[in-house]
Amino acid sequence: MQGGFFVLLKNRIMKKEQYSFEYEVFASIEELSETDAWLLKEAREVTDAAYAPYSNFNVGAVAKLANGEIVAGTNQENASYPVGLCAERVLLASASTLYPNVAIDTIAISYNNTHGESKHPISPCGMCRQSLVEFEDRTKQPIRLILSGLEGKVFVIRRAGSLLPLSFGSIDLK
Numbered sequence: 001m002q003g004g005f006f007v008l009l010k011n012r013i014m015k016k017e018q019y020s021f022e023y024e025v026f027a028s029i030e031e032l033s034e035t036d037a038w039l040l041k042e043a044r045e046v047t048d049a050a051y052a053p054y055s056n057f058n059v060g061a062v063a064k065l066a067n068g069e070i071v072a073g074t075n076q077e078n079a080s081y082p083v084g085l086c087a088e089r090v091l092l093a094s095a096s097t098l099y100p101n102v103a104i105d106t107i108a109i110s111y112n113n114t115h116g117e118s119k120h121p122i123s124p125c126g127m128c129r130q131s132l133v134e135f136e137d138r139t140k141q142p143i144r145l146i147l148s149g150l151e152g153k154v155f156v157i158r159r160a161g162s163l164l165p166l167s168f169g170s171i172d173l174k
């Protein structure tokens with residue numbers, strides 16, 4: 001009897017919510033628009049500028065800003081591993097320094113796994129997702145992401161924030 005009461009109470013206070021998001025999948029860079037293909041090509045090329053002697057995983061990110069400017073970032077590692085920076089956060093810091101308060105339209109991200117394959121899209125790590133969400137909040141504009149390796153499939157995500165549901169942000173600190 002007590003058990004029944006507990007279930008009833010639980011049903012009354014519990015509500016289910018659902019979260020989902022859509023993203024586009026392209027078979028290759030050839031299927032992208034000219035602008036997106038150019039941006040992804042740049043991201044693939046800039047992986048050469050990464051400093052990743054420990055992971056051998058060179059990441060390149062290239063952004064097209066709302067003012068039309070192009071800004072790039074690559075991962076920069078250190079022997080003291082946690083000190084290293086991801087390409088996405090290097091890019092966001094550069095964009096924000098060079099063009100304060102300018103929103104970002106699109107970021108293309110690619111990588112060269114020099115000891116393995118670079119054929120499937122990678123997406124930003126948890127820390128970078130946080131930075132991307134806060135950049136979107138602060139500039140009040142969604143950031144489109146184009147994700148791919150040096151070859152193969154391409155994912156296009158309309159809003160970086162969709163990768164971090166229920167995110168923690170500045171509003172929580174008020």
Ligand SMILES: [Zn+2]
Pocket residue numbers: 086087088089124125126127128129
């Ligand atoms: Zn990251």
